[in-house]
Amino acid sequence: MKTRITELLGIEYPVIQGGMAWVAEHHLAAAVSEAGGLGLIGGANAPGEVVRQEIRKARELTKKPIGVNIMLMSPYADEVAKVVVEEGVQVVTTGAGNPGKYMKMWKDAGIVVIPVVASVALAKLMERGGADAVVAEGTESGGHIGEATTMTLVPQVADAVSIPVIAAGGIGDGRGIAAAFMLGAEAVQMGTRFVVSKESIVHENYKKRVIGAKDIDSAVTGRSHGHPVRCLRNQMTRQYVKLEEEGKSFEELEYLTLGGLRKAVMDGDVTDGVVMAGQIAGMVKKEQTCKEMIEEMMEQAEKLLAR
Numbered sequence: 201m202k203t204r205i206t207e208l209l210g211i212e213y214p215v216i217q218g219g220m221a222w223v224a225e226h227h228l229a230a231a232v233s234e235a236g237g238l239g240l241i242g243g244a245n246a247p248g249e250v251v252r253q254e255i256r257k258a259r260e261l262t263k264k265p266i267g268v269n270i271m272l273m274s275p276y277a278d279e280v281a282k283v284v285v286e287e288g289v290q291v292v293t294t295g296a297g298n299p300g301k302y303m304k305m306w307k308d309a310g311i312v313v314i315p316v317v318a319s320v321a322l323a324k325l326m327e328r329g330g331a332d333a334v335v336a337e338g339t340e341s342g343g344h345i346g347e348a349t350t351m352t353l354v355p356q357v358a359d360a361v362s363i364p365v366i367a368a369g370g371i372g373d374g375r376g377i378a379a380a381f382m383l384g385a386e387a388v389q390m391g392t393r394f395v396v397s398k399e400s401i402v403h404e405n406y407k408k409r410v411i412g413a414k415d416i417d418s419a420v421t422g423r424s425h426g427h428p429v430r431c432l433r434n435q436m437t438r439q440y441v442k443l444e445e446e447g448k449s450f451e452e453l454e455y456l457t458l459g460g461l462r463k464a465v466m467d468g469d470v471t472d473g474v475v476m477a478g479q480i481a482g483m484v485k486k487e488q489t490c491k492e493m494i495e496e497m498m499e500q501a502e503k504l505l506a507r
């Protein structure tokens with residue numbers, strides 16, 4: 201299936217694996233790229249040298265294009281922004297802000313820049329700033345979220361900008377991909393389903409929790425402080441939401457989540473850790489290789505779109 205995104209990124213399938221803190225390391229990114237999609241290394245809050253090593257390790261596993269997701273609020277964002285240029289990374293996606301100050305450096309280096317947006321206004325701003333495409337991410341997603349749903353956001357962003365739009369949030373199979381295309385997207389970005397791929401290094405307990413999740417098993421913490429995060433319900437989310445209702449400050453609540461994602465991903469603590477996953481977790485029922493996932497989904501999507 202050819203779209204402006206597959207052409208722009210030089211990939212076979214219009215499927216991008218979202219940059220995910222702790223989860224999107226070199227094994228996962230390389231597996232997705234090797235399978236014909238685009239794998240991203242999640243820069244998250246990691247220092248530049250850590251991201252550099254991840255890029256190099258991914259390159260040992262695949263010769264196909266890979267990307268890096270840069271979290272602009274990271275204290276290391278400036279370092280990572282330079283590392284992607286030095287390492288010749290082909291694609292950068294950005295989250296949590298406006299990448300304007302890096303744009304010239306990245307464009308001069310020939311990097312494809314794709315900001316993640318949760319509103320039409322931000323999508324338009326990014327287009328004016330020279331972005332090559334945008335990821336329109338709905339509130340169904342795992343991790344940090346906006347308010348609009350994928351169903352409402354994607355067509356409105358597609359109408360508002362002329363650069364290609366990638367849909368994210370709540371997409372977990374070929375039906376989701378076909379629906380996203382119907383809404384005007386030219387590719388999809390997925391996170392939750394790739395968390396449970398065979399190549400994903402997340403702890404078995406995390407994978408089991410996602411596979412065992414029901415449709416309404418996610419909760420949103422941090423709304424009261426303007427930093428909403430979607431994860432699966434557990435002891436941590438219950439306590440967080442209770443303290444939020446009691447009006448506790450952001451600083452008081454932070455200790456509950458600090459290091460919480462690492463605790464869940466690396467140590468398998470799915471009781472007190474932060475088990476980020478989206479609403480589509482309820483439909484994710486098996487562990488497969490990235491190749492199996494992508495080929496199965498694309499076959500289903502292509503059949504539906506040909507109807």
Ligand SMILES: Cc1cc2nc3c(=O)[nH]c(=O)nc-3n(C[C@H](O)[C@H](O)[C@H](O)COP(=O)(O)O)c2cc1C
Pocket residue numbers: 217218219220221223242244269271294295316337340341342343344368369370371389390391392393395476477478479480
């Ligand atoms: C465990 C986890 C961690 C994530 N971390 C990040 C991140 O560091 N930066 C980012 O831009 N998006 C992050 N996301 C969002 C994904 O990149 C992707 O856009 C999202 O998962 C898509 O929605 P889905 O979960 O419904 O597939 C994360 C998602 C998950 C599930």
